[in-house]
Amino acid sequence: xxxxxxxxxxxxxxxxxxxxxxxxxxxxxxxxxxxxxxxxxxxxxxxxxxxxxxxxxxxxxxxxxxxxxxxxxxxxxxxxxxxxxxxxxxxxxxxxxxxxxxxxxxxxxxxxxxxxxxxxxxxxxxxxxxxxxxxxxxxxxxxxxxxxxxxxxxxxxxxxxxxxxxxxxxxxxxxxxxxxxxxxxxxxxxxxxxxxxxxxxxxxxxxxxxxxxxxxxxxxxxxxxxxxxxxxxxxxxxxxxxxxxxxxxxxxxxxxxxxxxxxxxxxxxxxx
Numbered sequence: 001x002x003x004x005x006x007x008x009x010x011x012x013x014x015x016x017x018x019x020x021x022x023x024x025x026x027x028x029x030x031x032x033x034x035x036x037x038x039x040x041x042x043x044x045x046x047x048x049x050x051x052x053x054x055x056x057x058x059x060x061x062x063x064x065x066x067x068x069x070x071x072x073x074x075x076x077x078x079x080x081x082x083x084x085x086x087x088x089x090x091x092x093x094x095x096x097x098x099x100x101x102x103x104x105x106x107x108x109x110x111x112x113x114x115x116x117x118x119x120x121x122x123x124x125x126x127x128x129x130x131x132x133x134x135x136x137x138x139x140x141x142x143x144x145x146x147x148x149x150x151x152x153x154x155x156x157x158x159x160x161x162x163x164x165x166x167x168x169x170x171x172x173x174x175x176x177x178x179x180x181x182x183x184x185x186x187x188x189x190x191x192x193x194x195x196x197x198x199x200x201x202x203x204x205x206x207x208x209x210x211x212x213x214x215x216x217x218x219x220x221x222x223x224x225x226x227x228x229x230x231x232x233x234x235x236x237x238x239x240x241x242x243x244x245x246x247x248x249x250x251x252x253x254x255x256x257x258x259x260x261x262x263x264x265x266x267x268x269x270x271x272x
Contacts, residue, residue, distance in 0.1 A: 002035070002118040003252060004111065005178055006140035011156040012127035015146040015183035015212065016040075018222075019244075020124035021048045022237075023144075025227035026245035028081040032119040035074065038086030039107070039132050041094075045124040046085040049077040050225035053087040061089035063110045064135070065096060070110040079230045082118070094131050103131060104171055108139035120248075129163055137164070138171045142178035146212075149182055149195035177203075178251070181244065183212040210243040 007020040017040065024036040038045040039060060043053035053059075062068035063084065070084060077083045097103040111121060123136040137143065145160060147153045157180070168175050180203055186192055200207050212218075218237030221228045228238045 002115040002121045004121045004140045006123040006136040008125040010129045017044045019146045022227045022241035024081045024122045025079045025229040034081040035118045035121045037084040037123040040126040041090040043087040048222040060086045061093040064106045104134045104138045107135040146181045146183045149192035179208040185211045212240045
C-alpha cells in the first residue's frame with residue numbers, strides 16, 4: 001500500500017516542484033514503484049519529468065472532474081516512475097469544483113484504487129493554500145515542507161502548521177508532517193544558519209538531516225526535462241536528493257517495524 005506524501009508550502013519559489021520531481025526519481029532508482037502527481041496548474045513537474053504538458057490528451061484536471069480515469073491518464077516518465085500529469089487546465093478545475101459536494105475528497109477518491117500499485121505517491125502542490133492543495137492534503141498520509149532558511153519562510157511555515165491542524169480536525173485525522181526540508185541553502189549566510197538552528201530546535205527530528213544546497217546543476221536539470229538524478233547524480237544537488245530518498249525510506253521502514261511490533265503485541269494479548 002503506497003504512502004502518499006504531499007510536497008507543500010504556500011510560499012512560492014522554495015523548491016516544491018524540484019523536490020517532488022527529484023524525490024520521485026531518486027525513489028524510483030532504489031528501486032521503488034513511484035507515482036508523481038502534478039497538481040500545480042503551472043505543470044512544471046510534468047515538464048521536469050520529460051513530458052510535454054501541451055501535448056496531453058487527459059490530465060489530472062479531467063480526473064478531478066470525473067471525466068477521466070486516473071489509471072488511464074497516467075503516463076510513464078523517462079526516468080522509470082509514473083506521472084499523473086497536470087497543466088493550466090487545473091485552474092479551471094478548481095473553479096468548477098468550488099460549488100460541488102465533497103470537493104476536497106476528489107483526489108483522495110481518484111488515488112484510492114491506485115494505492116496497491118505503488119510504494120510511494122508524491123504530490124506536487126501549487127504555491128497556495130487553495131482547493132487543489134486541500135485535495136492533496138486530504139489525500140496524503142504526510143507532508144514534506146520544503147523551505148528556504150529565511151525569516152518570512154518561518155511565518156509561512158507557521159501558517160501551514162495551523163492549516164494542518166485544522167485539516168486533522170476536520171478532513172484527515174492521520175495527516176502528519178513527514179519532515180521539513182531545508183532548500184537553496186548557503187552555509188555562508190548567517191541568517192540561513194540561524195533559521196536552520198531555530199527549525200531544528202522547534203521541530204527536532206522532523207527536520208530532515210539532508211540539506212539541499214544552491215546548485216547550478218540542480219537549476220539546469222529541468223530545462224533538459226530531467227531530474228537531477230538523471231542529469232547529474234554526482235552533483236551536490238544530486239547527492240542531496242538521493243540522501244533525502246534514503247531518509248524517506250528509513251522513516252518508512254521504522255513505521256513498518258513499529259506497526260509489526262504493535263500487531264504482535266495485540267496478538268499476544270488476545271485470548272486464545
